[in-house]
Amino acid sequence: MGQTQAGLIEELRARGMRMTPQRAIIFETINQLEGHITAEEIFAQVQKVNAYISLATVYRTLELLQEFDLITPTNLGDSQTCFALKEHCCHHHLVCLQCGNIEEFSDDLFDLVRSRLEDEHGFQVRTDHMSLFGVCKACRGE
Numbered sequence: 001m002g003q004t005q006a007g008l009i010e011e012l013r014a015r016g017m018r019m020t021p022q023r024a025i026i027f028e029t030i031n032q033l034e035g036h037i038t039a040e041e042i043f044a045q046v047q048k049v050n051a052y053i054s055l056a057t058v059y060r061t062l063e064l065l066q067e068f069d070l071i072t073p074t075n076l077g078d079s080q081t082c083f084a085l086k087e088h089c090c091h092h093h094l095v096c097l098q099c100g101n102i103e104e105f106s107d108d109l110f111d112l113v114r115s116r117l118e119d120e121h122g123f124q125v126r127t128d129h130m131s132l133f134g135v136c137k138a139c140r141g142e
């Protein structure tokens with residue numbers, strides 16, 4: 001599914017991102033992981049490939065990838081921001097505040113909310129990648 005990594009790097013170049021070797025390594029790391037990853041986790045991985053890449057470079061590259069709309073952040077409740085590739089969206093998360101369990105749910109659940117907010121408030125909501133916090137089925141004893 002989606003584009004190959006070379007395709008994405010080409011696209012980034014075509015859209016004007018300067019593709020340095022360090023950025024390519026960081027991007028490859030994010031691309032390989034497929035799920036969600038924090039900046040610190042990316043940093044730990046890229047350090048194995050190139051020990052000269054700093055955490056600051058990882059953060060700057062993540063900001064760039066967000067500007068290019070290729071990754072989306074979400075907060076899964078451990079106060080760390082997780083990133084996922086946009087092509088793995090759109091989904092959202094249900095995060096249990098008691099046991100920490102995380103479930104995904106599909107974006108179409110927000111269709112009604114989005115259309116009503118647009119109709120009634122003229123407001124266009126961005127629901128790229130959200131986390132909703134609450135209590136899961138198991139913790140509720142159901």
Ligand SMILES: [Zn+2]
Nearest residue numbers: 074084091129
């Ligand atoms: Zn997600």
Ligand SMILES: [Zn+2]
Nearest residue numbers: 096099136139
């Ligand atoms: Zn739970």
